[in-house]
Amino acid sequence: MSFTVKGWCPGALRPMQSGDGLVLRIRAHNGRLEPEQAQAIADLAWTHGNGLMDLTSRANLQLRGLRPAGHAAAIAVLTGIGLVDRDAGAEARRNVVLSPFAALDGPAWHLAQAIAQAMTAPNAPQVPGKFGFSVDTDPPALADTPADIRLRPQGTGWLILPDGGDWALTADNTAQAAARAVALAHWFMQGGVRDGRGRMRDHLRRGPALPAQAIPLPSSPFPKYSCDSAAGPAGAHPPGPGAAPNGWLLGFAFGQITARQLTQAAAIGPLRLTPWRALLIECTARPRIEGAILDPQDPLLRIRACTGAPGCPQALADVRALARRLAPRLATGQDLHVSGCAKGCAHQGAASVTLVATGRDRFDLIRDGGPRDPAILSGLAPDRIPL
Ligand code: SF4
Incomplete structure (x- = not known):
């Protein structure tokens, strides 16, 4: 099992080299793109990239195949539409996922904005790469979205939850919630980082002294958001494509979107990036985007x-x-993960069937497990794979 684990994510100012060129990640403020911003990004993908983009699990948009000579031009365009931070460090720390269902200018919207602002300030906690926050709506939509510090509405206030903890902090209002979430990140920095890396869950496993205001986690269940799509099962998670409270959710196979599709989406309305390989378009009528998935039963x-x-x-x-x-061979209720190596970038958890490439067009098969679990079949050719 051989692969490289990087402790950081690409950004706009610090793109990452990949097999198809540079990968440049765009962090839209509160995950929302105005149509003009989305169109400018689609143009960049055509002009300087390979025309393909990823919808990432942190609700970002990632240009692929960027030529090194095009990086400066891309930064100039992105700066012009307000999508570039002061420096690469600030960009990396502005790692806040807001529920795509958050009302524009509502409490969750302002909370996510306040955290992003605090985390890009000169006195922000210097959290390691990948450390992030999520700000949810009610009912929760981001229960399965990775985050080190989660914020959920609780009555008229907020609950601040460290990932992997059985305790929480509370806040009476948005300003207090933002301040306490950032204070919790400062608390994490006292012992949570080793060799420049660290995640909240690992820190809590080491049993640090808890913050003075920590209270036991309320036992009330957190119901998950159920998409309003006609055929979506109740409580489906992640939300399937279909009508949503503030627009329409469209799925994209493997989270890949083309410049042409982004142009079509931008022509319909403002966009919300989601962590579910889907795009939410703020519109009322059912949108039509070539190749996008609107059928919740689509096996892709x-x-x-x-x-x-x-x-x-x-x-x-x-x-x-x-x-x-x-x-087409996937049975109803079955899910599949196909990974190009054992690193499992697309999914660390279990799937009904996980296929891991172990050689040129040869795969190991794991049932009800993840890419690093033991395989029950090895060295399968593509036409010999049982599902
Ligand atoms: S899991 Fe896929 S994307 Fe990640 S390193 Fe392996 S081949 Fe590359």
């Missing part, structure tokens, strides 16, 4: 596949091509 929604070959230098196979071939 139950398949995760990483970038794979040729985009990733560590990949041993073109996993997305294989995933599309296998999609």
Whole structure:
């Protein structure tokens, strides 16, 4: 099992080299793009990238295949539309996922904004790469979205939850919630970082002394957001495509969106980036985007596949091509993860079937497990894979 784990994520100012060129991640403020911003990004993807973008699990938009010579031009365009931070450090710390269902200018909106502002200030806690926050709505939509510090509405105030903890902090209002969330990040910095890396969950496992205001986690269940889509099962998570409280959710196979699709979406309305390989368009009528998924039963929604070959230098196979071939064979209720190597970038958890490339077009098969669990079948050729 051989792969490289990077302790940081690409940004706009600090893109990452990949097999298909530079990967440049755009962090839209509160995950929302005005139509003009989305169109400018689509133009960048055409002009300086390979025309493909990723919708990431942190609700960001990632340009792929960017030529190094195009980076400066891309930064100039992104600066002009307000999407570039003061420096790469501030950009990395502005790691806040807001529920795509948050009302514009509502309490959750202002809370996410306040945290982002505090985390980009000169006196912000210097959290390691990948450390992030989530700000949810009621009912919760981000229960399965990774975050080190989660904020959820509780009555008229907020609950501030460290990932992996059985305790919480409370806040009476938005300003107090933002201040306490950032204070919790400062608390994490006292012992939570080793060799420049660290996550809240790992820190709590080491049993640090808790903050003075910590209270036991309320036992009330947190119901998950149920999408209003016609065929979506009640309590479906992540929310499936269909009508949403503030627009329409559209799925994209493997979270990949083309410049043409982004242009079509921008022509309809403002966009919310989601952590669910989906885009929310703020519109009332059912939108039509070529190749987007609006059927909640589409098997491609139950398949995760990483970038794979040729985009990733560590990949041993073109996993997305294989995933599309296998999609029609996927049984109802079954989910599939196809990974180009054992690193499992697309999904660390379990799936009904996980396929891990172990050689050129050869796969190990794991049932009800993740990419690092023991395989029950090894060295399978693509046409010999049982689902
Ligand atoms: S899991 Fe996929 S994207 Fe991640 S390193 Fe391996 S091949 Fe590349």
